[in-house]
Amino acid sequence: MPDDFTDKIATAFGKEAAKELLGFWGDITRIPAKELGEMFADQIKFYRLKNLLRITQKARTICQEHDIQADQIPIRFAVPFLEHASLEDNEYLQKKWANLLAASLIPGTPSNIRLYVDFLKTISPIEARILDYLYNGSITIAVGGKGKRPTSAPATHDAKDIKEYLGIDTTALVLSCDNLERLQLIKIYNNVPLSYIGKNGHLATAMMPKDAYSNITLTWLGVNFLEHCSGTPNQSSYSVGDF
Secondary structure (H helix, E strand, O other): OOOOOOOHHHHOOOHHHHHHHHHHHHHHHHHOOOHHHHHHHHHHHHHHHHHHHHHHHHHHHHHHHHHOOOOOOOOOHHHHHHHHHHHOEEEEHHHHHHHHHHHOOOOOOOHHHHHHHHHHHHHOOHHHHHHHHHHHOEEEEEOOOOOOOEEEOOOOEEEHHHHHHHOHHHHHHHHHHHHHHHHOOOOEEEEOOOOEOOOOOOOEOOOOOOHHHHEEEEOOHHHHHHHHHOOOOOOOOOOOOOO
16 A cells, blocks of 8 residues: 555554554455555545544444454445545434445345445435434334235334424425435325316316325335444344235
């Protein structure tokens, strides 16, 4: 690894922190030291390394607490992760990035985990908190009739409860939920249609009816995303089940 780059990291963060950052990423990418140094220098501006160091330290702690034996991660995951995680300076979202990194090290982790980098780089801290609110009680178990197996489905939540719990205004909630639905992480069900046929036979649009956003639920994609970014990364709590 280039001495000047290593020296800059050691000067800024200390020798132990530099060893932790570079050693951890060397272990999980299996990239030779010189090439890894060049990748760091090329992909990440120096001022962003502080964010990456914090995320790396959190991920190492998670791995140690949950006895995760680090597996090698593919470069196609490592490069976009380094690029986007290093931009995140919000503490709440840094924890999400750390959980995602720890989850990616578990043998057998599905390859679609790369998609979750795109989600994390897109969502705001408020949107992350909305997702966590939905996730904390996300599954409803419905017991079927005789001869039928119990089924599970993401539970629904009222927007008013979310707004009060997070202490945000209606505009922030609506814009956040619209973005999360665009990403297909949540589904919004309205008690009344937002569009309807008017008296003249033309399509009319309601202006934010009071019952709009009355039922919000995680999609199964949203549940799986949060399983990899929240809680214990080596335990999958929920399953879609068999078709």
